[in-house]
Amino acid sequence: MGVFDSVGTLLADIANIISDGQRILSLSDKRHWGQDEREQERALNSVLxxxxxxFQxxxxxxxxxxxxQYEHDRRHESMxxxxxILGKFQALNERLKDWSRSGGPIDPTWVRETYTIKRELHRAQCRAAMRVFTSAREASQRCLGAFIVQRKQRAPLRDAKAGIKPDETTLERYYKEELIACKAVGTFQRFGDQDIAFVCDFCDGHLVWEDLERMPTVRSSTRAVPPSSLSSPVSLLPNTSNWQASGVTNCGQHQKQVIFAPVAIANHIIPTHGDWEAKLLCPLCEEIGEQPQDEDDDEDPYRPDEEFDDVKSLQEHLEWQHGTATLPIGLPTTTTAENNCLVM
Ligand SMILES: [Zn+2]
Ligand SMILES: [Zn+2]
Structure with missing residues (x-):
């Protein structure tokens, strides 16, 4: 530990400490092991x-x-x-050493503690990577977590450009991987009595869906919109018809259309210092902004740089500026809505 620390050296130090812990456990007399000792061993393995x-x-x-850059980064906050975290693993090792000397059953609370530090380590790596990411891209404040989800949303288009015609299995894979990417980037949780929040591991930003019973896990439509659709029949990159999902209100159990969670997650920006809620960019405006514009068109309602304060204001903007009225309730959507609903 010292002035030459970097993300890479500190992660190596942490890995060594965890290996030491594993060694202490493996050298202890396994004949006396019970459930707690095995749990502790599993916990350390899973951290590593x-x-x-x-890291990879x-x-x-x-x-x-x-x-x-990530490995060699030495930004103060990341260090x-x-x-x-290294200090916490060192303290845990000291206790493991004492335990191995004195014998007896292991303290079962260490397992929970190990998983807590594991979560801290995961988030520390996410944040460290994000610091490298944002400093390289000053123009865009899109969060690295958003970028990861957006990359998954590009998969159908990328495949279409490569001439791949997706079959049913491939389509299912696109949908599944998009959701998996979201869950790898943060967590969904109940927020207050009626709302659901997504909390990003990378930027700590919260995205809040008001008055929603469960988060829908399928879009109302995945149709690609011509002419940009090439040969891909589906698009996960937002267009005028595929940003919505059908949910149920928490109070009153009414159906309502909401922004499909991955669409919001893929377009959130890092909260400015002190804020907890993440602002959002409009992906449709952004796409229009990338096309050549008529210079004197002051009336243009599309503002690629505009930031929206929350999920609700982005939804209002999408509904008002991008044409499609809310889809009629009860439209034959992707089937089995019952099973596909869940706080993810
Ligand atoms: Zn984020
Ligand atoms: Zn827009």
Missing amino acids: DEARKD ELGPLVNGNGRS EELRA
């Missing part, structure tokens, strides 16, 4: 697995020009967070 996986996945996302 996740830390390695995060996050690095390539933020590295530019073939340099391992502080990783050092604090």
Whole structure:
């Protein structure tokens, strides 16, 4: 630990400490092991697995020009967070050492503690990667978490460009992977009595859906909109017809249309210092903004740089500025709505 610390060296230190912990456990007399000792061993293994996986996945996302920027990054906040986690694993090891010397059953609360530090480590890696990501892209404040989901949404288009015609299985895979990406980026939780919030692991930003019983997990439509559709029949990148999902209100059990969660997640921006709620960009305006514009058109309702304060104001904007009226309730949507509903 010292002035030459970087994300890479601190993660290596953390991995070594965890391996030490695993060694202490493995050298203890396993004949006296019970459920708690085995749980502790599993917990340590899972920390190491996740830390390695995060490192391998996050690095390539933020590295530019073939340099391992993530590994060599030494931003002060990232160093502080990783050092604090290292300290917690060191303290845990000390207790494991005492336990191995004195014998007896292991303290079962250590397992829970290990999982808590595991979660902190995951979030520290997400935030460290995001700091590298945003400093390289000053023009856009889209969160790295949003970027990860958006990448999944590009899959159908990417495949279509490569001449791949998706079959039913491939389509199912697109939908599933989009949701998996969201869950890898943050967590859904009940928020207040009636709302559901998504909390991003990368930026801590909250996205709030008001008055919603469960978060719908399918879109009302996945239709691609010509002419940009190429040969892909579906689009997960938002267009005028596919940003909605059908949900049920918490109070009164009325059906209502909401922004499909991955659409909002893929377009959130990092909250400015002190804010808890993440603002959002309109993906449809953004797409229009990328096309050549008529210079004197002051009346243009599309504002690619406009930020929306919350999910509700983005939804109002989509409904008013991008044409499609809310889809009629009861439209034959992707089937089995019952099973597909859940706080994800
Ligand atoms: Zn975020
Ligand atoms: Zn817009």
